[in-house]
Amino acid sequence: MGLKENLHNLKEKYKGTKMAPAFNAIHTFLYLPNEVTHGGTHIKAADDLKRTMNTVILALVPCLIFGMFNAGYQHYAAIDGSLRADVLANFFTFDNLWIGIIKVLPLVIISYGVGLLVEFIFAVIKGHEVEEGYLVTGMLVPLIVPVDTPLWMLAVAVVFGVIIGKEVFGGTGMNILNPALTIRAFLFFAYPTWMSGDKVWVQGAVERANEIAAGSSADAISGETILGSYAQNQEVIYSTFDKFMGFIPGSVGETSTFLILLGAGFLIFTKIGSWRIILSTFIGAAVMGLIFNQVVAADIITESSKFYGLMNTVWWEHLMIGGLAFGAVYMATDPVTASQTNKGKWIYGFLIGFISIMIRVFNPAYPEGVFLAILLMNVFAPTIDHYVVQGNVTNRLKRAKVKTA
Amino acid sequence: MALLSKKDTALLTDPLADNNPITIQVLGICSALAITAELKASIVMAVSVMAVLAIGNVVISLLRNVIPSKIRIIVQLIVVAALVIIVDLVLKAFAYELSKTLSVFVGLIITNCIIMGRFEAFALGNKPWRSFLDGIGNAAGYGLILIIVGFFRELLGSGTLLGFKVLGDPIEKTGLYAIGYENNGFMLLSPMALIVVGIIIWIQRSRNTSLIEEN
Numbered sequence: 244m245g246l247k248e249n250l251h252n253l254k255e256k257y258k259g260t261k262m263a264p265a266f267n268a269i270h271t272f273l274y275l276p277n278e279v280t281h282g283g284t285h286i287k288a289a290d291d292l293k294r295t296m297n298t299v300i301l302a303l304v305p306c307l308i309f310g311m312f313n314a315g316y317q318h319y320a321a322i323d324g325s326l327r328a329d330v331l332a333n334f335f336t337f338d339n340l341w342i343g344i345i346k347v348l349p350l351v352i353i354s355y356g357v358g359l360l361v362e363f364i365f366a367v368i369k370g371h372e373v374e375e376g377y378l379v380t381g382m383l384v385p386l387i388v389p390v391d392t393p394l395w396m397l398a399v400a401v402v403f404g405v406i407i408g409k410e411v412f413g414g415t416g417m418n419i420l421n422p423a424l425t426i427r428a429f430l431f432f433a434y435p436t437w438m439s440g441d442k443v444w445v446q447g448a449v450e451r452a453n454e455i456a457a458g459s460s461a462d463a464i465s466g467e468t469i470l471g472s473y474a475q476n477q478e479v480i481y482s483t484f485d486k487f488m489g490f491i492p493g494s495v496g497e498t499s500t501f502l503i504l505l506g507a508g509f510l511i512f513t514k515i516g517s518w519r520i521i522l523s524t525f526i527g528a529a530v531m532g533l534i535f536n537q538v539v540a541a542d543i544i545t546e547s548s549k550f551y552g553l554m555n556t557v558w559w560e561h562l563m564i565g566g567l568a569f570g571a572v573y574m575a576t577d578p579v580t581a582s583q584t585n586k587g588k589w590i591y592g593f594l595i596g597f598i599s600i601m602i603r604v605f606n607p608a609y610p611e612g613v614f615l616a617i618l619l620m621n622v623f624a625p626t627i628d629h630y631v632v633q634g635n636v637t638n639r640l641k642r643a644k645v646k647t648a
Numbered sequence: 649m650a651l652l653s654k655k656d657t658a659l660l661t662d663p664l665a666d667n668n669p670i671t672i673q674v675l676g677i678c679s680a681l682a683i684t685a686e687l688k689a690s691i692v693m694a695v696s697v698m699a700v701l702a703i704g705n706v707v708i709s710l711l712r713n714v715i716p717s718k719i720r721i722i723v724q725l726i727v728v729a730a731l732v733i734i735v736d737l738v739l740k741a742f743a744y745e746l747s748k749t750l751s752v753f754v755g756l757i758i759t760n761c762i763i764m765g766r767f768e769a770f771a772l773g774n775k776p777w778r779s780f781l782d783g784i785g786n787a788a789g790y791g792l793i794l795i796i797v798g799f800f801r802e803l804l805g806s807g808t809l810l811g812f813k814v815l816g817d818p819i820e821k822t823g824l825y826a827i828g829y830e831n832n833g834f835m836l837l838s839p840m841a842l843i844v845v846g847i848i849i850w851i852q853r854s855r856n857t858s859l860i861e862e863n
Contacts, residue, residue: 393828407843411850433834 264366268373292415296378298515302506303382303573306496307351309489311343313499314390317492318342318446327480330490346446347495349394350385357398358384361405365414376415376422376579377405383423383573386496387566387614388430389443396437400429420621421580424614431614439611444468444492468492469564470603470611473552486563497569500562507572516576519585520592524571525562527596532558535604553604561600570613571596580621584631591627595620652781659781663789665856670793671849672859675761680794681841683753687810690798692746694791696739696754698784700731701763705783708771715772724767725758732757762790797844805835 250270257263316339320326326333333339358377366373384401408425409418431438469491472479481491489499497503510516535554538544544554562568575581575595582591595616602612609615652660669675679697683689707727708715715723736754739747747754757763766786771779802808807815807824816823818831834840853859 395828396830399832411846429834432837433832434830435833437830 262367264370264372265363268363268366292375293378295515296375298513299379299510299573300382302509302516303379303386303496305502305505306386306499306569307347307382309499309502310386310495311347312339313343313489314346314446314495315339315342316490317444321445327490330485330488334490342446346390347385350388350390350392350397350495351382353394353397354384354401355381357401358405361402361410365406365410369414371414374415376409376418380405380423380426384426387423387427387494387569389438390446390495391443392430392437396430396434400426400433403429416579418579419625420618421574421577424574424618424621427614428618439609444494470553473556473564483560483563486560491564494566494569497566500568503568503572510572510576516572517578517581517588519588520576520581520595521571523589523592524567524575524596524599527593527598528561528567528571528600529558529596530593531597531600532556532561535600550604561603565603566611566613567596567599570599570617574614574617575620580624582624582627582631584628586634587624587627587631590631591620591624594623656778656781659778660785660788663785664792665789665852666859668789668793668852669762669765669786670790670845671852673762673765675765676790677842677845679753679756679760680790680797680845681838683750684794684798684841685801685805685836686749687795687798687802688746689749690794691791692739692743693750693753694787694794696735697757697760697763697790698787699735700728700757701766701787702780702783704728704731704763705766705771705779706776708767709774709776709779712772720768720772721764724764727767728758728763762786793845793848796848797841800844801835801841804832805840807831 247270250266254263254266254270257266312334315336316326316330316334319338319342320333355377358381362373362377384397384404388397404422404426408420408422409415412418437443469479469481469486485491487500489501491498507516507521511518511521535556536558539551539555544551548554556564571592575592582588595613598616598619599613602609602615606612663669666672670677670680676697679693683693704724704727708724711723732755735757736747739750739754766783770782774782799809802810803814807813807818813823815829816825818825
C-alpha cells in the first residue's frame with residue numbers, strides 16, 4: 244500500500260471529525276483524489292486555485308534561486324570589492340550558493356511552516372477545507388525581506404499577517420490587504436532596525452558592525468541599497484547592467500529586474516497575472532519619475548535639497564531599482580486584492596506606480612515606498628471598481644435614453 | 649439586606665463584560681487608542697474617567713428635573729467641563745509627569761462619548777444612587793479594556809510594566825534580550841491599539857456568541 248492509499252484511508256477514518264480538513268488537504272495537495280463525480284455533465288477546468296498558485300510559484304523560483312546566489316555574492320563582494328570587477332565569473336559559485344542555502348532556505352521553511360500551521364489550525368477550528376491561499380504568500384514573504392531577518396521575527400510576522408491580514412476577514416479570497424505585504428509592513432513597523440538602513444541588506448553586515456563595535460579590527464561591511472545611496476546624495480558604484488540583472492544589495496528576491504520580467508512574461512502568457520496592472524504600474528512610476536526629472540531640470544529643486552538625489556534619478560532607472568518591478572509583477576497583480584474591472588486595473592496600477600515613486604522621493608525614511616503604495620491601493624481597489632461600474636451603468640442608461648427618444 | 653439589590657449589582661457588572669462601553673457599544677475608542685502605550689497612563693486615565701463619570705452622573709441626576717430639555721446638552725457639557733478641569737488640576741498638582749504624558753487627552757475627556765452617552769441615556773432618567781453605580785460600572789468597563797490594552801502594549805512594545813523592566817534590559821542585553829528578543833515597535837503605534845481592541849472584541853464574541861450582531 245502506497246502513501247496515497249494510506250492517506251486515503253486516514254481521510255476516510257477521520258471523515259466528519261475535526262481533523263478531517265487537515266488530512267484532506269495533504270491528500271489533495273499531493274495526489275488526485277480517489278473520488279470522482281458520477282453522472283451528469285461536468286465542466287472540467289484545469290486551472291483550479293491550486294494550479295493557479297503553483298504557476299505563480301513557478302514564476303517565482305528563478306527569483307528565489309538568483310536571490311540565493313546574490314545573498315552570497317553580496318556578502319563576499321562587500322568584503323572584497325575586487326569581485327565586482329568581473330561579476331559573471333564570481334557570481335554563480337558554490338560558495339555564494341552555500342550562503343544562500345544557509346541563510347535564505349530557513350526563511351522559506353519558516354515562512355511556509357508557520358503560515359501553513361496557522362492555516363491548518365484555522366481550518367480545523369472553522370471546519371472548512373484548508374485553503375490554498377498561503378502557497379504563494381509563503382513564497383513571496385522570504386523574497387521581500389532582508390536576508391539577515393531573524394527567523395523568530397519572521398515567524399511572529401507571519402502569524403500576524405495570516406491572522407489579522409487574512410483569517411479575520413474570512414480566509415483566502417476575502418482579504419482586503421495582500422497578506423505578504425501585511426507581513427512586510429508588520430516587520431517594517433515593528434522591527435525597523437532590521438528592515439531598513441545600510442546594514443541589513445548584506446548577509447553578515449550587522450554581525451560585523453557589532454564585532455567592530457566590540458573592538459575587532461575587521462573592515463566594516465557597508466550594504467547600502469541604491470535607493471539608500473541616492474537618498475543621501477552618494478555616488479552609486481553599480482552599472483546599469485548590474486541594476487538590471489540584479490547584482491545589487493536588496494531584499495532577497497527583488498533585485499533582478501531581468502528575472503522578474505521573465506516571470507511577468509510567464510504570468511501574462513498563462514493569463515494568471517494581469518498585464519494591464521503590470522504595464523500601468525510601470526507607466527505610473529515612469530510618469531512620476533519624469534515629473535521629478537522635469538522639476539530638477541527646471542531648477543526648482545537644487546543640489547542642496549534632501550530630495551535632490553532621488554529626484555535627479557533618471558526616470559527609467561527608478562523602474563529597475565528597489566522593489567518596484569517585484570511589487571508590480573507579483574504583488575499588485577494579486578487577483579483578490581486588486582481591482583477587478585479592466586478600466587479599474589489601469590487606474591489601480593497607475594496609482595501604485597505613481598505613489599510608489601512619490602513616497603520613495605519624498606520620504607527618505609521609507610525609501611521602499613512600493614509596499615505602502617500597494618497596500619494603500621488595495622484599500623481603494625473596491626472603490627475604484629465601484630466607480631468604474633457606476634460609470635458604465637450611467638453611460639449605458641444614457642445610450643438607452645437616446646434610443647428611446 | 650444586601651448592600652446592593654440585584655438590579656443595582658447589574659448596573660455595576662454589566663458594563664464590565666456583556667455591555668462593555670468599548671467592545672460592545674464601541675464608544676470611547678479615540679482615547680483607548682491614544683493613551684494606552686503605557687500601562688500607567690491607562691490606569692490614570694481609567695481613574696480620571698471614573699471620577700468624572702461617577703460624579704457627573706450624580707450631578708446630572710440631581711438636576712434632571714430642573715434641566716430644560718432644549719439646552720440639556722449644554723448643561724451636560726458644563727458639568728463635564730467643570731469636572732475635567734478639576735481632574736486636570738489635581739493631576740498637575742500631584743502627578744505632574746503623568747499629566748504631561750497624558751497631555752491634551754485629559755482635557756479631551758470632555759469629548760469622551762461614554763460620558764455624554766451615560767448622561768443622556770441613564771442619568772437624565774434615574775435617581776442619584778443608581779446613576780452613581782452606573783457611572784462607576786461603565787467607567788470600570790472602559791478602564792478594564794484600557795488596562796488590558798495598556799498591559800500588552802507596554803509589555804510587548806517597551807518590554808516594561810509600569811516602568812519596571814520585566815523582560816530584562818534591552819541595552820545591556822539581559823533577560824530575554826540576551827537570546828535575541830527585541831521590542832515590537834509597532835505596539836507603540838496607535839494602529840496596533842486598534843488591532844488589540846479588535847482582538848479583544850473577537851475573543852469576547854467568540855466566547856459569547858449571543859453578542860454577535862445579526863446582519
